[in-house]
Amino acid sequence: MGVNGLAISKVVPTASLSIGAEEPRAAAEASGLVYVDEQGPGITRKRKGSAFAYYAPNGRLIRDTALLRRIRSLAVPPAYEDVWICPDPNGHIQATGRDERGRKQYRYHPNWRALRDETKYEHVVEFGKLLPRIRQHVAADMRRPGLPRRKVLATVVSLLEKTLIRIGNADYAKENKSYGLTTLRNRHVAVKGTELRFEFRGKSGKLWHLAVKDRRVARVVRACQDLPGQDLFQYLEADGSRQAVTSSDVNAYLREITGREITAKDFRTWAGTVLAAMALAEFANFDSAAAAKRNLKAAIERVAKRLGNTVTICRKCYVHPAILDAYLDGELLVNWQREAEGELRDELGSLGSEEAAVLAFLRRRLASETRRRQAAERTKARAAADRRRKNGGSELRRDLRRSLRQGSKEKGDGLAQSMRGAAPRLQ
Structure with missing residues (x-):
C-alpha cells in the first residue's frame, strides 16, 4: 500500500530468485532451471521461402505445434545467423545467434534474467561498502611520481566516478567512432588550469559536453597529453615504453584494489x-x-x-x-x-x-529480504518433510497391508494344498 492507502504495484524483482554469489550451475538449479552449454546439440533453423523451418538436434524437421510456438516466442531476429535454440524449455539460455556485425547475442530464460538482475542489485550493496576503500587506493596511487600504470589507472577511475562517462570499447571506437574514457583521444579533452573540458561522441551517437575541476586529475591528464600518440590515457613501463590504457586494465585494477569482482560499470x-x-x-x-x-x-x-x-x-x-x-x-x-x-x-x-x-x-x-526468503525456505522445507513423513507412513501402511494379504494368500494356498494332499484317492 502506498500513501493514503493507495494500492500501487511495486517494481522489485522476485525476491525468491535471489541466489547471491552461488556458482551459476547451482543458481540455475535453485531457480528450477537447467544450466546448459550452447556449444552442445540444439535446434537449428533454415530459411524456407519467407519463413524458417526448424530442425531437432537429430536433424529431423520439427512439426510439433507447441514446440514451434515456444521457438517463435523467443523472437530471434530473422537477420541472425548461426542460430542455436535450446531443446529444453527450462534451459537458462534459450537461444543464441550472431547479429549482422557477427557479435554473439543471447536469449535467456525469464527466470534467469530475474535471477541475474537480483544478484546484480545485491552487488550494488557490496560496491557501496567497498567504495571508501576504492577512493583511498585511488587517492594514494594518484600521488605516485611519474606516469606508472597504477597512477594513470587511478586517474581514469577518478574520472569515471566524477563524470560517469562509460568506460569505452576499442571495437566501438573503431567501428562507430563513438568513445568512452579509455578510448578518448587527446583532441577530446582540453585542460586549462585545474579544469578539464570533455567534448566527444559517445555510445548511440550521444554528444558529451562536460567540465570537471580537479587539480590532481588535470595535472595527470596534461602529462598524458604530452606523450607521443593520439590515445589520451597512456602509462609508462619501467623501461620507458608506452602502453595505452584499456577497459580490461581498469577492471583489473579495480579487482586488485578491492579483491572483488568490481567493474567500471558498477x-x-x-x-x-x-x-x-x-x-x-x-x-x-x-x-x-x-x-x-x-x-x-x-x-x-x-x-x-x-x-x-x-x-x-x-x-x-x-x-x-x-x-x-x-x-x-x-x-x-x-x-x-x-x-x-x-x-x-x-x-x-x-x-x-x-x-x-x-x-x-x-x-x-x-x-x-534475506530473512523473509530464509523463513519461506524453512517453511517450504518443513512442508516437504511433513509430506515425506506422511507419504512414508502411508507407504508403510500399504506395505503392511500388502504383506498381510500376501501372508493370508500363502497361508490359504498352503491349507488348500495340505487338504488336497490329505484327501483319499478315488479308485
Whole structure:
C-alpha cells in the first residue's frame, strides 16, 4: 500500500530468485532451471521461402505445434545467423545467434534474467561498502611520481566516478567512432588550469559536453597529453615504453584494489541509484497513483540525462528497484539520512551523506529480504518433510497391508494344498 492507502504495484524483482554469489550451475538449479552449454546439440533453423523451418538436434524437421510456438516466442531476429535454440524449455539460455556485425547475442530464460538482475542489485550493496576503500587506493596511487600504470589507472577511475562517462570499447571506437574514457583521444579533452573540458561522441551517437575541476586529475591528464600518440590515457613501463590504457586494465585494477569482482560499470549503477534516491527525496508525498508515476518518471528522466541513457534502460539497468519501491511506500530516504550517517560514519567515513543514506537503506532492505526468503525456505522445507513423513507412513501402511494379504494368500494356498494332499484317492 502506498500513501493514503493507495494500492500501487511495486517494481522489485522476485525476491525468491535471489541466489547471491552461488556458482551459476547451482543458481540455475535453485531457480528450477537447467544450466546448459550452447556449444552442445540444439535446434537449428533454415530459411524456407519467407519463413524458417526448424530442425531437432537429430536433424529431423520439427512439426510439433507447441514446440514451434515456444521457438517463435523467443523472437530471434530473422537477420541472425548461426542460430542455436535450446531443446529444453527450462534451459537458462534459450537461444543464441550472431547479429549482422557477427557479435554473439543471447536469449535467456525469464527466470534467469530475474535471477541475474537480483544478484546484480545485491552487488550494488557490496560496491557501496567497498567504495571508501576504492577512493583511498585511488587517492594514494594518484600521488605516485611519474606516469606508472597504477597512477594513470587511478586517474581514469577518478574520472569515471566524477563524470560517469562509460568506460569505452576499442571495437566501438573503431567501428562507430563513438568513445568512452579509455578510448578518448587527446583532441577530446582540453585542460586549462585545474579544469578539464570533455567534448566527444559517445555510445548511440550521444554528444558529451562536460567540465570537471580537479587539480590532481588535470595535472595527470596534461602529462598524458604530452606523450607521443593520439590515445589520451597512456602509462609508462619501467623501461620507458608506452602502453595505452584499456577497459580490461581498469577492471583489473579495480579487482586488485578491492579483491572483488568490481567493474567500471558498477560506478554508473551506484550513481544511478543514489541520484534516483536524491531526486525522489525532493518530491513531496504523492496523493494519487498518477502523481506517484509522474514523480517516478521525472526522477528517472533526470538520472537518464545524467548517465546518457534512455529512460527505459536507466530504470531497468541503473537504478536499484528497492529505491523506487521505497518511494511508492511513502518512505522518503531523506528521513533516514541522520540515522544512516550515525550508523556508517566510522565504517564508511568517505561516503557522502546521501550515499550513506542509500547504502544504509539497501543494507536493511537486503537483510529484511534475506530473512523473509530464509523463513519461506524453512517453511517450504518443513512442508516437504511433513509430506515425506506422511507419504512414508502411508507407504508403510500399504506395505503392511500388502504383506498381510500376501501372508493370508500363502497361508490359504498352503491349507488348500495340505487338504488336497490329505484327501483319499478315488479308485
